[in-house]
Amino acid sequence: MKKQIILLASAFCCLVMAGCGNRTTAETPSNTQGDPANQYIVVGFSQLGAESDWRSENTESMKSTFTQENGFELIFEDGQQKQSNQIMAIRKFIQQEVDYIVIAPVIETGWDTVLQEAKDAGIPVILVDRMVDVEDESLYTAWVGSDFALEGDMAGEWINRFLQTKGIENANIVNIQGTLGASAQIGRTNGLRDACMKNSNMTLLAEVTGDFTQMKAMEVMESLLKQYGDQIDIVYCENDNEAFGVIEAIESMGWSVGSNIADGEIMIISFDGVKAESKYYILEDKISCIIECNPLQGPLVMDIIMQIENGKTPNKLSYIDEGMFAHDNTVSSVEIDGISHPVTVVTEVTVVTQEADNDGITITTIVGNNIK
Numbered sequence: 001m002k003k004q005i006i007l008l009a010s011a012f013c014c015l016v017m018a019g020c021g022n023r024t025t026a027e028t029p030s031n032t033q034g035d036p037a038n039q040y041i042v043v044g045f046s047q048l049g050a051e052s053d054w055r056s057e058n059t060e061s062m063k064s065t066f067t068q069e070n071g072f073e074l075i076f077e078d079g080q081q082k083q084s085n086q087i088m089a090i091r092k093f094i095q096q097e098v099d100y101i102v103i104a105p106v107i108e109t110g111w112d113t114v115l116q117e118a119k120d121a122g123i124p125v126i127l128v129d130r131m132v133d134v135e136d137e138s139l140y141t142a143w144v145g146s147d148f149a150l151e152g153d154m155a156g157e158w159i160n161r162f163l164q165t166k167g168i169e170n171a172n173i174v175n176i177q178g179t180l181g182a183s184a185q186i187g188r189t190n191g192l193r194d195a196c197m198k199n200s201n202m203t204l205l206a207e208v209t210g211d212f213t214q215m216k217a218m219e220v221m222e223s224l225l226k227q228y229g230d231q232i233d234i235v236y237c238e239n240d241n242e243a244f245g246v247i248e249a250i251e252s253m254g255w256s257v258g259s260n261i262a263d264g265e266i267m268i269i270s271f272d273g274v275k276a277e278s279k280y281y282i283l284e285d286k287i288s289c290i291i292e293c294n295p296l297q298g299p300l301v302m303d304i305i306m307q308i309e310n311g312k313t314p315n316k317l318s319y320i321d322e323g324m325f326a327h328d329n330t331v332s333s334v335e336i337d338g339i340s341h342p343v344t345v346v347t348e349v350t351v352v353t354q355e356a357d358n359d360g361i362t363i364t365t366i367v368g369n370n371i372k
């Protein structure tokens with residue numbers, strides 16, 4: 001995928017430089033430290049943190065897209081999971097008179113004031129990943145991300161269809177939620193709640209936040225096992241890093257993870273599917289189903305910026321395509337609002353490694369099922 005991004009970005013470079021050709025030194029923003037030769041589009045990116053593999057891939061996608069060779073200067077600020085840090089970063093970008101502000105908001109609320117300040121400064125704001133809940137939607141120009149409500153619905157329906165196919169009349173489910181108030185958490189939590197309301201074969205036992213992190217998820221899973229023990233049939237993890245911590249907790253406390261609920265195994269459902277590790281867990285039937293959540297949003301954001309640079313109006317909302325992965329084809333697809341979403345059975349995991357040698361990059365591809 002990185003190779004494709006490089007190719008895409010390279011192809012893009014000519015376009016960007018053409019766009020920058022109109023930027024005279026007089027118009028060069030003051031953020032270029034007075035260097036009149038600097039013809040880059042300056043992007044201030046407020047990333048919410050580094051809490052998960054998904055987040056690291058999202059950051060990498062943005063950093064490998066907004067490079068000087070592609071015509072950009074990226075100012076990156078890590079919010080360390082705190083909205084106050086992100087608000088400070090946005091105010092810094094305004095002071096620096098960047099050309100664009102890109103934000104991955106940690107939670108949906110609390111952005112109206114600072115986004116109004118960016119609007120008053122005439123700086124377009126582009127949102128990635130999670131959404132903001134603001135009175136005035138003109139405070140942001142565009143948003144790129146996942147359909148979290150659909151993700152939740154797909155997960156809920158997959159569980160329902162699995163239980164029906166296996167003839168399981170009831171399954172008790174605990175939800176290890178993501179960061180409370182984040183769009184991903186809201187969509188995924190509501191999907192499970194709705195499915196449990198609709199289907200008599202699904203009972204929601206408990207909801208506890210794991211904050212999208214492995215450590216927190218392990219801690220809360222240990223307490224849930226102490227509280228509910230054998231009553232737990234399914235653990236719904238709102239991201240893969242939580243699933244990794246949950247698996248560790250379950251196995252260390254003497255239970256087994258797997259799809260064989262009838263024989264006392266605890267089934268794990270997860271979201272993201274970013275790292276090879278998550279697919280290995282599916283191969284080993286330690287995670288039964290993953291709803292994909294695609295972090296590679298850099299090129300989509302770059303496309304939006306270049307539309308604006310070239311006087312066009314980008315779509316307000318752009319959804320990134322995503323699928324579903326499972327250990328077997330018990331559920332081959334799920335239907336949501338009349339649309340069928342296929343399930344991909346994971347049969348092998350491809351690990352691509354890049355080894356730089358003296359004259360450039362040699363890409364070695366390894367295909368296998370048990371490579372750790």
Ligand code: GZL
Pocket residue numbers: 051052053054055129130146182184212238239240241271272293
């Ligand atoms: C989803 C993103 C979530 C991921 C988690 O778009 O906001 O945050 O699912 C990440 O892994 O921490």
